[in-house]
Amino acid sequence: MKLWLKVSLCAVVMVTLSTTACSLLLLLRSGQSNLNLAIDNALANQQIRAASWQSAMQTRLDESYGETAARSLAKYLMGQLGDSSTALLCGTDVIYNTTTVSPEEYLPVTAEAQQYIIEDIDDKTMLIAGSAATVNETRYRIYVIKDITHVFTGIRELAYSFAAISLCVILAAGAVTVFITRALLKPIATLKENTSLIANGVYGNRVTIAERDEIGELGEDFNRMAEAVETHIQELRDEAERRTMFMSALTHELKTPMTGIKGNAQTLLATKLTEEEREDALYAIDAACTRVERLSQKLMQLIVLRQSRNxxxxxxxxxxxxxxxxxxxxxxxxxxxxxxxxxxxxxxxxxxxxxxxxxxxxxxxxxxxxxxxxxxxxxxxxxxxxxxxxxxxxxxxxxxxxxxxxxxxxxxxxxxxxxxxxxxxxxxxxxxxxxxxxxxxxxxxxxxxxxxxxxxxxxxxxxxxxx
CATH class of the missing domain: 3.30.565.10 (Histidine kinase-like ATPase, C-terminal domain)
Incomplete structure (x- = not known):
């Protein structure tokens, strides 16, 4: 995997995690806030209606009222003070309920303190709040049933919006990151190309230093390395050329005395010479041998000197x-x-x-x-x-x-x-x-x-x- 792709993926992952975390946090806070508001409204509504009804009952109910009359009054007053979301029960008997929900099944209130519960009923999310009230030693239960499906629908819609926004942000961040990363790492790609050229024997290439940052310093080090490699390779080439010339010159220098030695030796072997001619031939051989000896001594001295660097x-x-x-x-x-x-x-x-x-x-x-x-x-x-x-x-x-x-x-x-x-x-x-x-x-x-x-x-x- 390319380095720019690795860096881009890491950046995209970080943006994704941070965006998701922020979206979830905002979603939770917003959803909880909306839900708390719906609960507070329902509890306030239930408290007001329960208090109003209880006050009206205590004011109008006379001791002479029988059970049937008391219940009729309770129903009448709840009809006057309640709305389409209220219900009134006495024991297990439903006195007043304009909703389709039987609240006592989900929230069997037993105390005067407010209670509430949230339940999914018939594909709807319902909030049931209730409390008990005692009038003339008769215990009643007053309920408010609110449909809060819209609250959770809003939370879901908000989640979809956050998801869409996060996706757009991630895609945009990914595109920008890829562009910036490739631009920043372009000098490294240039270094790689020049390294390949050096590996293939092209030693003269150098990189252009555009910025004085870490990559620029790397480029300077690369140029120094390339210069050192080129110099070293040139030295090796020069040394190889010198050795070739040296061997060629040595061969040439040895050829002349060896030719003289061989020629005079063959003459001595194949030709009948006078004493003077024989001496001349021997002197020529001796001179050639002396020259070869002197040459070998000088060569040995030169080799020893080149090895004596310390x-x-x-x-x-x-x-x-x-x-x-x-x-x-x-x-x-x-x-x-x-x-x-x-x-x-x-x-x-x-x-x-x-x-x-x-x-x-x-x-x-x-x-x-x-x-x-x-x-x-x-x-x-x-x-x-x-x-x-x-x-x-x-x-x-x-x-x-x-x-x-x-x-x-x-x-x-x-x-x-x-x-x-x-x-x-x-x-x-x-x-x-x-x-x-x-x-x-x-x-x-x-x-x-x-x-x-x-x-x-x-x-x-x-x-x-x-x-």
């Missing part, structure tokens, strides 16, 4: 890090004829010392490959940013976003000639993320490149040297 960092002075990097790069820089210039105003940096040193060694190695003999490479630590700058060939802006992708190489022939595998910057990017930092690359072709590790990103910690 690495323990400790405070290390930036000067110590720079000294480690200088010592590690000194020989390669000397061979290439390059100079490393450093500057530092940072204090402590939260780091894993060996990993962060490896990051900057990689960056300086890349800078050295892009530089000319005699160039200066700068390693600067300032304001939460440690950067490596070279004045080499530079990189086109269109290539910058791809540099941290595994196996991506701007100049593949030069990279392979230098013994690279295209994983250096990917490793650097992972190391930076482990330290809560960002890797930012700025480059201008023909002028040089600056790679910065920004430690003031969320989660990174550093301290200025003068603090």
């Amino acid at each position: 690495m323990l960092l400790s405070p290390v002075p930036a000067a110590v890090l720079i000294a480690d990097v200088q010592a590690a790069c000194a020989e390669q820089l000397r061979i290439r004829g390059l100079t490393l210039k450093t500057a530092n105003d940072m204090g402590l940096v939260m780091m894993e010392r060996d990993l962060l040193a490896d990051l900057f060694i990689n960056l300086i190695d890349n800078a050295g490959k892009a530089s000319r003999r005699g160039d200066i490479i700068e390693l600067n630590a300032h304001g939460g940013i440690i950067s490596v700058t070279d004045h080499g060939i530079g990189i086109a802006e269109s290539e910058l976003d791809k540099l941290t992708q595994p196996f991506y190489m701007v100049d593949k022939s030069r990279t392979r000639k230098e013994g690279g595998a295209g994983l250096g910057l990917a490793l650097c990017d992972e190391i930076a993320h482990l330290h809560g930092a960002r890797l930012i690359i700025n480059s201008t072709p023909g002028i040089g490149t600056t790679v910065s590790v920004v430690f003031d990103a969320e989660g990174a910690q550093y301290e200025k040297a003068n603090q």
